[in-house]
Amino acid sequence: MTDALRVVDVVEEQLEAVWGVRQRSFGPGGDKDEWRKTALEFLRDGRYLGVVDGDQLVAAARIWPLEQWWGGRKLPMGGVAGVIVAPEYRGRGVGSLLMRGVLERCAEKGYPLSALYPATTVLYRHLGYEFGGAKYRFAFPAADLRVLGGKGVAVRKAGKEDAQLFLDLASKLHETQRTNGPLVWPLSEIEDWLGDEENFAYVAEDGFVVYNWTDGGLAVGELIAGSEQTARALWATVGSGASTARTVYAVVPPTDPIHLLAEHEAESDPSVIRWMLRLVDAPAAIAQRGFPASVVLDVAVRLEDADLPANAGDWRLSIADGAGTLTAAEPAEDALHLGARGLAALYAGTSMAALRAGGLATGGAAAADPALDTAFGGPASYMVDDF
Incomplete structure (x- = not known):
């Protein structure tokens, strides 16, 4: 590492360089215009950091302004994402330099916590991160879900105007159940999620579900239910596509009630992606x-x-x-x-x-x-x- 390497706030003129390092780090793909639009939101709020060698940008990372539930209470959390280092600068301490800057910025922004999905644990463990939990993806026979009942529960189609309602329903459940780990996204992100035509969203009095098509099946992104009957009704809504989709992939915790409600157990070998936590x-x-x-x-x-x-x-x-x-x-x-x-x-x-x-x-x-x-x-x- 040389004295010319330093942490900086990424500016708009450097986004082309960030995109180039990103392509070399993650491979080709992605919508560049959408990426740039999102990147501008991060750098305007001081949440996009980079490392430069002289005038050359060689690494970057962004910080999501999230909240996270712990023990039934939510608190601010800086979600670290898009950590990239140019291949020719790897193994030279650049990633550590960048992440120390990210941690300092999280502290400045008032985030007591930081979390990330690691591409490697070595770097992040050296900087105080440790495994905090996982994202679980299970597969259920759609036919099992279709017959779960809940016909007495009123379920309606939801849209972006229901974003605050979705946040309120999730908050009520996580507070009551003293949940650990789930995220709270900014309202604007929930509105975009519900406004995406590829997502199908339905809401009941005490719950909601959002799902979409994937790999010839259906994928549940989130299902919140405050009662057994609402859980049955929302899962049955997803399962109603059983004539077309044989399998429903669901991102839920291992203790979710669906594991008790479905007649057959989830398919073996669920997808488990672990994430890391750090107290700032x-x-x-x-x-x-x-x-x-x-x-x-x-x-x-x-x-x-x-x-x-x-x-x-x-x-x-x-x-x-x-x-x-x-x-x-x-x-x-x-x-x-x-x-x-x-x-x-x-x-x-x-x-x-x-x-x-x-x-x-x-x-x-x-x-x-x-x-x-x-x-x-x-x-x-x-x-x-x-x-």
């Missing part, structure tokens, strides 16, 4: 997360975080009445030691036993481990979206 502002991430109301916890924690030193040091983690705090404290001999990766994994529900066995947690009182498991556990973390 540890005190804010703890304060804004939800916790089980039954948990009462007070433990000393020592955090190590070379890339975001504001997180490093001695803290007191306290949880009570469904809320948590992380406050600066004096060093304690019995402190639980965590690096950025260990903290991210704990936050996402990885058990203390696994963290200790994996070398991501040391010290602390073993007697506190069950309470930590209960505090950060709950429903398995998942997403239904790419970004």
Whole structure:
């Protein structure tokens, strides 16, 4: 790495260079005009960063302004996407330089969390990211869904004017079920999603479904249902295409009720794509997360975080009445030691036993481990979206 390499905000005049690196990184394809339109939105808000060598742009990444559910509460999350490095600059620390700039920008933007789908885990683990959950895609016989019933539930076709309603329905479900992982997109993105003629959207009083055609079958992008009967009605709506589509591919968590409602189990070997999590502002991430109301916890924690030193040091983690705090404290001999990766994994529900066995947690009182498991556990973390 040379002194000429530096992190910059991507400007419009550099988009042609970004496109060139993107093509060399991901291969040919994609609609350049649509990509450029989206890219302009990112750079106008300071969410498109690059690395230049002198005047030459050699790497870039963008940050989505998202929210994410944790413990039934949503908090801001910077979704990192489109990370590209020119082939001739790989292996020279350029990716790390870029991602440190991304983490600093996430902190400046007030995102307590950052998440991404990794092309490689090595780079991101070195920068404090760890697996937080997965995106699961199951395949069900369409005929099974068609007969699920729910005929007493009123279901109507939805459009972009229902975008806020969709957000409200999803929020109600995730808050009630103390969900971990699903994203909250900006309203404009939901409007575009519902306005896409290739998507079929239907809504009931307490739920909705969005699906489309794919590979000769149907693909459910998201289904939210606040009751058994609504779940049956919405899945049956999708299954009504069974005369044309033999299979329905559904992006749902492993614990979704459809696994209990469908007569036959999902086809074997579901698609599982794992994503990684990183705490950008540890005190804010703890304060804004939800916790089980039954948990009462007070433990000393020592955090190590070379890339975001504001997180490093001695803290007191306290949880009570469904809320948590992380406050600066004096060093304690019995402190639980965590690096950025260990903290991210704990936050996402990885058990203390696994963290200790994996070398991501040391010290602390073993007697506190069950309470930590209960505090950060709950429903398995998942997403239904790419970004």
